[in-house]
Amino acid sequence: MASPMPIFLLPHSCTHLYGEKTSDEWGNETYSNSQELTRVRFEPSSKLVKTRDNQEVQLSMLCFFDCVNSTPQGWRFHLAESVGDGIVWDGMPFEIATIDAIYTAQTLHHYELGLI
Numbered sequence: 232m233a234s235p236m237p238i239f240l241l242p243h244s245c246t247h248l249y250g251e252k253t254s255d256e257w258g259n260e261t262y263s264n265s266q267e268l269t270r271v272r273f274e275p276s277s278k279l280v281k282t283r284d285n286q287e288v289q290l291s292m293l294c295f296f297d298c299v300n301s302t303p304q305g306w307r308f309h310l311a312e313s314v315g316d317g318i319v320w321d322g323m324p325f326e327i328a329t330i331d332a333i334y335t336a337q338t339l340h341h342y343e344l345g346l347i
Contacts, residue, residue, distance in 0.1 A: 233335035235299030241270035245294065247306075248317030262317055270301045273320055280329050280345055283314055288328055294318060294344040301341075308332075308342050318346055 250263035272295040279289050296306070308330050318325045329345035 233338075233340055236272070236295065236297040236301075236341060238270060238300050241272050241295070241297060241300055243271050243273050243320065244269045245271060245273070245318050245320040248319065249313065252315070252317075260317070266303065266306065268296060268301060268303075268306065271296050276345070278345070282328055288347050290328060290345045290347060292320070292325060292346040294320070294325075294346060296342040296344065298339050298341055308344065318344065 245268050247266045247268055248262035248264070249266070252260055252262050254260050274293045274295070276290040276293045278293075279287055281287055296308070308327075310330050310332065313330055314327055316327045318327060325346035327344050328347045331343040331345075333340050333343060
């Protein structure tokens with residue numbers, strides 16, 4: 232069994248914005264729900280990926296959420312539903328473009344969120 236990511240490698244916090252998304256007359260988007268995520272890791276990325284609607288996009292950031300040491304414990308990113316959700320880190324808004332669930336044997340180890 233693989234070890235969780237060490238806490239010292241998870242120095243960041245962010246807000247996950249999810250649920251129903253609405254826009255006001257100025258185009259500002261709001262979500263019906265939010266959750267503070269702690270002990271996560273952000274790393275810059277310039278990786279080209281295909282989204283679920285087969286568009287090629289360039290990621291600007293990766294967010295790592297460990298299934299043991301990140302909080303809230305037990306938080307899950309639903310692969311079909313969470314793409315398009317918002318992430319706010321260090322005051323900067325991002326959108327989840329891709330979600331990779333990384334397993335060790337049969338156990339979910341961590342999520343890698345591709346952000347644009």
